[in-house]
Each structure stands twice: as structure tokens, then as C-alpha cells.
Amino acid sequence: MRIVVLAGGIGGARFLRGLKRAAPDAEITVIGNTGDDIFLFGLKVCPDLDTVMYTLGGGINEEQGWGRAGETFHVKEELAAYEVEPTWFNLGDRDFATHIVRTQMLSAGYPLSAVTEALCHRWRPGVRLIPMTDDRVETHVVITDGQGRRAIHFQEWWVRLRASVPAEAIVAIGIEDAKPAPGVLESIEQADVVLLPPSNPVVSVGTILGVPGIREAVAAKTVVGVSPIIGGAPVRGMADACLRAIGVETSARAVAEHYGPDLLDGWLVDEADAEVAEQGIEGIAVRARPLLMTDLEASADIARAALRLAEELR
Amino acid sequence: MRIVVLAGGIGGARFLRGLKRAAPDAEITVIGNTGDDIFLFGLKVCPDLDTVMYTLGGGINEEQGWGRAGETFHVKEELAAYEVEPTWFNLGDRDFATHIVRTQMLSAGYPLSAVTEALCHRWRPGVRLIPMTDDRVETHVVITDGQGRRAIHFQEWWVRLRASVPAEAIVAIGIEDAKPAPGVLESIEQADVVLLPPSNPVVSVGTILGVPGIREAVAAKTVVGVSPIIGGAPVRGMADACLRAIGVETSARAVAEHYGPDLLDGWLVDEADAEVAEQGIEGIAVRARPLLMTDLEASADIARAALRLAEELR
Numbered sequence: 001m002r003i004v005v006l007a008g009g010i011g012g013a014r015f016l017r018g019l020k021r022a023a024p025d026a027e028i029t030v031i032g033n034t035g036d037d038i039f040l041f042g043l044k045v046c047p048d049l050d051t052v053m054y055t056l057g058g059g060i061n062e063e064q065g066w067g068r069a070g071e072t073f074h075v076k077e078e079l080a081a082y083e084v085e086p087t088w089f090n091l092g093d094r095d096f097a098t099h100i101v102r103t104q105m106l107s108a109g110y111p112l113s114a115v116t117e118a119l120c121h122r123w124r125p126g127v128r129l130i131p132m133t134d135d136r137v138e139t140h141v142v143i144t145d146g147q148g149r150r151a152i153h154f155q156e157w158w159v160r161l162r163a164s165v166p167a168e169a170i171v172a173i174g175i176e177d178a179k180p181a182p183g184v185l186e187s188i189e190q191a192d193v194v195l196l197p198p199s200n201p202v203v204s205v206g207t208i209l210g211v212p213g214i215r216e217a218v219a220a221k222t223v224v225g226v227s228p229i230i231g232g233a234p235v236r237g238m239a240d241a242c243l244r245a246i247g248v249e250t251s252a253r254a255v256a257e258h259y260g261p262d263l264l265d266g267w268l269v270d271e272a273d274a275e276v277a278e279q280g281i282e283g284i285a286v287r288a289r290p291l292l293m294t295d296l297e298a299s300a301d302i303a304r305a306a307l308r309l310a311e312e313l314r
Numbered sequence: 315m316r317i318v319v320l321a322g323g324i325g326g327a328r329f330l331r332g333l334k335r336a337a338p339d340a341e342i343t344v345i346g347n348t349g350d351d352i353f354l355f356g357l358k359v360c361p362d363l364d365t366v367m368y369t370l371g372g373g374i375n376e377e378q379g380w381g382r383a384g385e386t387f388h389v390k391e392e393l394a395a396y397e398v399e400p401t402w403f404n405l406g407d408r409d410f411a412t413h414i415v416r417t418q419m420l421s422a423g424y425p426l427s428a429v430t431e432a433l434c435h436r437w438r439p440g441v442r443l444i445p446m447t448d449d450r451v452e453t454h455v456v457i458t459d460g461q462g463r464r465a466i467h468f469q470e471w472w473v474r475l476r477a478s479v480p481a482e483a484i485v486a487i488g489i490e491d492a493k494p495a496p497g498v499l500e501s502i503e504q505a506d507v508v509l510l511p512p513s514n515p516v517v518s519v520g521t522i523l524g525v526p527g528i529r530e531a532v533a534a535k536t537v538v539g540v541s542p543i544i545g546g547a548p549v550r551g552m553a554d555a556c557l558r559a560i561g562v563e564t565s566a567r568a569v570a571e572h573y574g575p576d577l578l579d580g581w582l583v584d585e586a587d588a589e590v591a592e593q594g595i596e597g598i599a600v601r602a603r604p605l606l607m608t609d610l611e612a613s614a615d616i617a618r619a620a621l622r623l624a625e626e627l628r
Contacts, residue, residue: 042418074386078411082436084418093407097392100410104356104398122396 001026003307004191005127006218008033008204009048010065010236011228011293013055015197018299020056020126023307028127029187031214033199034112035132035139035172035207038155040089041079043099044106047155048204049116049131050098057123059094065236068094088160113181130187132208135178139203141245142169154203163238167245170202175210180217188217193310195303196225196264198235198291201255202242215263224266224310225259226302227252230291231272252276256284266309268302285313315340317621318505319441320532322347322518323362324379324550325542325607327369329511332613334370334440337621342441343501345528347513348426349446349453349486349521352469354403355393357413358420361469362518363430363445364412371437373408379550382408402474427495444501446522449492453517455559456483468517477552481559484516489524494531502531507624509617510539510578512549512605515569516556529577538580538624539573540616541566544605545586566590570598580623582616599627 003026005016016030033048047066054060054068061067071092080087091099098119105115111134120129139154143165151171157163188194199205209215229252234240240250248258252273256264261283269276270291277288287309293299317340319330330344347362361380368374368382375381385406394401405413412433419429425448434443453468457479465485471477502508513519523529543566548554554564562572566587570578575597583590584605591602601623607613 041414042421043414072386072388072407074407075389075411075414078408079415082411082415082433084415093386093388093410094392096407096410096414097389097396100355100357100389101393101396101398107356119396 001193002029002187002191003027004029004031004188004194004221006031006033006194006196006199006205006208007048007052008199009036009051012048012197012199012204013052013060014065014293014299015226015303016052016056016127017296018293018301019195019303021296021300022303029183029191030127030129031184031187031208032116032129032131033204033208035137035175035203036154037136037138038089038153040086040091040099041084043096043103045091045099046102046112046116046131049129050095052129053116053120053123053125056125056127057120059123067092071095086156086160089155090159111181113183128183128187130183131181132184132211132214133178134181135174137172137174137178137207137211139170139172139207141167142171143167158238163241167241170242170245172207172210175207176212178211180211180213185213185217188214188221191221193307193314194218194221194223195306195310196223196259198226198228198293200237200239200242201228201258202239202246209263219263222265222310222314223263224268224306224313225256225264226291226306227255227267227269227273229255230270235292253281256281256286265313266306268305268309285309315507316343316501316505317341318343318345318502318508318535319511320345320347320508320513320519320522321362321366321511322513323350323365326362326511326513326518327366327374328379328607328613329509329540329617330366330370330441331610332607332615333509333617335610335614336617343497343505344441344443345498345501345522346430346443346445347518347522349451349489349517350468351450351452352403352467354400354405354413355398357410357417359405359413360416360426360430360445363443364409366443367430367434367437367439370439370441371434373437381406385409400470400474403469404473425495427497442497442501444497445495446498446525446528447492448495449488451486451488451492451521451525453484453486453521455481456485457481472552477555481555484556484559486521486524489521490526492525494525494527499527499531502528502535505535507621507628508532508535508537509620509624510537510573512540512542512607514551514553514556515542515572516553516560523577533577536579536624536628537577538582538620538627539570539578540605540620541569541581541583541587543569544584549606567595570595570600579627580620582620582623599623
């Protein structure tokens with residue numbers, strides 16, 4: 001079976017770990033969000049791609065869900081001693097090596113998709129990981145604060161401000177001109193099913209779907225999503241702040257309706273949102289089941305449920 | 315008093331530490347060798363400038379004489395795990411931060427001299443440290459080995475091969491077109507004395523003197539050098555292998571004669587080479603005294619002797 005997953009960071013990575021266990025023989029292609037990418041200290045940092053790669057490759061810091069296990073922070077300490085900004089982004093020494101290799105390869109002319117493949121040669125994540133695009137797309141957030149109305153990089157809003165200042169708009173700069181990376185459309189076309197893990201529907205899955213051509217390709221397939229919202233709140237992260245920015249309610253129903261029946265065929269909601277399944281959503285098959293990815297087996301169960309629903313809907 | 319020192323790495327840095335103690339009120343300008351510079355993993359590494367900066371700024375690994383104290387090597391471990399070459403150059407995590415900042419500033423358009431000044435703003439070495447040039451100069455070594463006759467980067471010869479393969483030639487690529495960095499010629503012109511520390515006379519001091527304009531400016535001043543050769547052998551490093559490549563004997567006398575009386579006014583040799591002082595060198599005042607920089611006070615004594623000799627010759 002061929003499965004395509006559109007993934008952000010932690011939620012996507014944990015779902016993928018479950019999916020690998022649920023479907024050990026499947027050929028899984030992950031289309032990773034790169035809208036969160038940021039140049040820091042002259043180095044290209046791809047938080048979502050790395051979270052997927054480290055998680056599936058066994059290098060992740062399990063407690064925090066991102067960054068490397070056994071990490072030290074000496075480079076960061078020294079950069080701060082040199083008074084180099086920003087100081088709010090937490091890069092560890094082991095993680096720095098990834099960004100150094102990536103930047104060196106990009107400078108040598110390799111596209112991000114080739115670089116990602118090279119990095120995965122080491123990590124052997126057991127999936128094919130492709131960035132949504134080789135073009136530069138950067139999510140910016142429009143805020144108003146003491147410095148007036150301005151756009152800041154998504155990471156500054158998310159990490160430094162902890163999304164505490166309301167987002168007036170969220171804009172993926174460069175997305176209109178971005179082309180899907182090699183393999184993205186092909187893998188979607190060949191997929192038996194496309195899964196949307198419980199990643200952020202705005203700045204992760206939403207950004208991937210915003211690359212011209214991807215949404216149309218996905219919509220043509222059997223698509224099953226897992227709600228990132230349980231009982232009116234995001235399971236983790238600050239998806240509510242992102243949903244508010246685009247005028248979507250923080251609810252399992254509203255997110256499915258935001259994706260829309262043209263895209264989504266099936267939707268898994270948590271038992272806390274069982275009423276959504278009971279009431280139904282026009283054009284989308286909704287099932288309620290436990291959605292907390294408390295451990296690998298729980299994640300695998302969710303993935304199995306998603307695959308079962310997809311099978312039913314094909 | 316205004317003192318200019320042409321410095322390589324460890325020997326130059328330790329001499330400078332002694333000089334600062336010997337002449338606490340002097341205005342010391344250090345013209346640093348950049349021929350050893352190398353791009354590694356896309357980052358600009360300046361071994362000699364950093365050794366001077368870390369040594370005088372209190373961040374050096376005292377035992378090995380280069381690199382940072384309290385260092386860890388996680389970035390390097392990870393780069394090796396990615397199978398990124400070279401693996402033979404030992405960069406620590408704290409050291410990496412310096413190269414990251416430097417590379418970022420260079421990419422932003424700042425010349426190396428401005429970058430070095432910015433880095434020194436943190437380290438406060440107590441001297442003005444200027445690279446010999448802002449232009450790219452890279453020392454290469456011609457060798458013949460299993461792969462035939464070829465030129466390799468100086469660092470590969472020095473660090474990977476430990477200078478074990480004979481150097482058929484040593485060439486500072488780009489030096490003919492290099493311009494002295496801003497402040498280099500001015501500081502030499504304004505100097506009361508120019509000191510040559512016991513740095514490598516070929517690939518450190520020799521390279522600095524090879525930048526068009528520097529040798530002439532230095533030759534016009536009172537110049538006192540400290541022999542890096544004691545009893546026919548280099549005190550440290552593999553200067554003998556470099557001297558052999560340019561057809562100069564490894565002796566305190568031969569190095570002074572190689573610099574020549576047009577450049578050198580005074581020359582300190584070790585007591586092991588007292589006969590050189592007794593026999594004299596045409597046009598150069600030679601004095602014998604202990605030259606081992608066993609500790610800070612010994613280094614300061616050597617610096618005092620150099621300054622006394624310069625005073626005598628002015």
C-alpha cells in the first residue's frame with residue numbers, strides 16, 4: 001500500500017511513528033512543511049523536517065518532542081557570548097551539525113529535497129521524506145505590539161512570543177510562486193490514501209496545501225484526517241491561536257469544515273467530540289475514537305483507525 | 315610605545331602574552347597570518363587569528379595551545395555520522411560558534427578585518443588584532459604520494475599528514491594580488507619596533523611578509539626576531555619540514571639569514587645556539603638567552619630582552 005502523509009512537526013512525527021507500526025509493509029511518503037524554516041546565524045534550519053527525521057530515525061529528544069537526545073548547548077552559549085541574535089531559538093550542538101551540513105549542501109547548489117534525502121541517508125527514517133517545495137517559503141505573522149503593526153517570522157511569534165500576541169494574519173511568503181518539490185505530486189498521484197495527521201491545520205498542513213498544485217492533487221485521492229483539536233483545545237502547540245487568525249473556531253468540527261468535503265473524505269475525532277460523529281458533517285465520514293498519542297501503541301491504533309476508515313471510503 | 319608583532323599561532327600567541335606583561339602600557343598591534351585559513355563545512359576557519367584571540371582573551375585550551383578550554387565535540391561527532399569530510403580537523407563545539415559568527419558576518423559583506431574586530435570585542439585580547447589581508451590567501455603544499463604530484467591545503471598537510479610527506483613547494487595562493495588589510499601598513503609605519511615572535515618563519519611570518527607592501531614597510535623599521543629554532547630543531551610544530559621545502563637549514567642562524575639583514579636588525583637565539591651570537595651574523599645583532607616559553611614569566615623575559623635589543627638598535 002502507498003500512503004502519503006502531509007506532516008508538520010511533533011504531532012506529525014508521532015503519528016508517523018504509529019503509522020509505521022500499523023502498516024509495516026506500506027510505502028510511506030511524507031510531505032513535510034517547510035514554512036517554519038528559518039535562517040539562523042546564516043544556517044538553514046528546517047524544524048519540521050528535522051523533527052520527523054529525528055523522531056523516525058531514533059535521534060529525537062523524547063521528552064520535549066523536538067531537538068536531539070543527549071543534547072548540549074555550547075554553540076548557543078558562545079553565540080550568546082558574542083551577542084549574536086536571536087537568543088530565543090534553542091539550537092543544540094548536535095542539531096547544529098544538521099543545519100551546517102544542510103547549509104553547506106544548499107550553498108553547493110543542491111535543492112532542499114536532495115539535501116533532505118542525503119540527511120535521511122544517515123537517519124533511515126523508514127519513510128521517504130520530501131519537503132513540500134524546494135523554493136523558499138516562510139510563514140510570517142502580522143501582529144501589533146509596542147513597535148506598531150508589523151510582520152514577524154512565524155518562529156519569532158511561536159517561540160519567542162509563545163503566540164501570546166494575537167495573529168492578525170498568517171502569510172506564507174513566497175508560496176504563490178513555489179513549485180512542489182520533485183516527487184511530491186507523483187507520490188500523491190500514486191498514493192492509495194492520503195493521511196492528514198494531527199498537525200497544525202493552519203501553519204503545517206495548511207501551508208503544505210497552499211503550494212500550488214498540492215491541494216488539487218490531494219483532493220483527488222481518498223483523504224482521511226486526524227483532528228488536532230480535542231474538546232475545543234489543541235492537543236499540544238497553539239493551534240487555537242492560528243485558527244483564530246484565519247477565523248476558524250477551535251473545534252474538531254470547524255477544522256474538518258475548514259479543510260472541506262472537497263478535500264477530506266474521512267475525519268477522526270476524539271471521543272470527547274463524539275457528538276460531531278453523531279451529528280455528522282456533510283460530505284465527510286466522521287468517526288470518534290481516542291486520539292491521544294500517549295505512547296507508540298496508542299499512535300499505531302489511531303493510524304490503524306485512519307487506514308480502516310480510508311479503506312471503507314475508497 | 316607602539317609595537318607591531320607579526321604572529322602565527324601558538325608560538326606567536328604565547329610570546330604576545332609575555333609581551334603584554336613585559337610592556338603593559340604599550341600599544342600592541344598584531345598582524346595575524348591568514349594563510350592557514352580554511353573553509354570547513356562551509357564555515358571560514360582562521361586558526362592563527364583564533365589562537366591569538368583565545369590565548370590573549372583567556373579562552374584557550376592551555377594544554378594543547380589551540381582550541382577552546384572546556385570544549386566538547388558533539389558537532390564534529392554528528393558531522394562524522396553524516397559522513398561529511400574532512401574528519402581529520404578537530405573543531406570543538408565552542409570553537410564552531412566563532413566560525414559560525416565569522417561566516418555569517420563575511421556572508422553579510424563585512425571584511426575579515428571588521429569581523430575579527432567584532433569577535434575581539436568579546437574577547438578583549440588587549441591588543442589590536444588585524445588579519446594580514448582581507449583577501450583570500452591559502453597556503454598550499456605540493457607533495458607527491460600514491461595519488462601522484464599534487465597540491466593540498468596546508469592544513470591537510472599539517473594536520474592530517476603531520477607534515478610526514480615531504481613538501482616539494484609551499485605556495486601561498488592568491489598572495490600576489492592580496493592587499494594588506496586596513497590598518498596593517500599604518501600600524502607598521504607608526505611602530506617604534508616590529509617584533510617577530512618564534513612563529514613559523516615560512517608559513518606564518520613568511521606568509522605575512524609575502525603580502526605585497528608588508529615586507530618593505532617592516533624592513534624600514536627596527537625589527538627584532540626571536541628564533542623559533544633551538545639547537546637545530548623547532549621548539550614546537552614542524553617548522554623544519556617547512557624550512558626544508560624552501561631550502562633553508564633548520565638552524566637559528568639560517569633562519570636569521572633567510573629573513574636577511576635588510577629586514578632584521580636584532581635576533582635572539584637560545585643559549586644552546588650561543589655560538590651564533592659569538593660568531594655574529596653580518597648586519598644583524600645577535601644575542602643568546604633562554605628562549606623556552608615555559609611559563610608566562612619566561613615569555614615576558616624573552617619579550618623584555620627583545621624590547622631591550624630593539625631599544626639598543628633604534
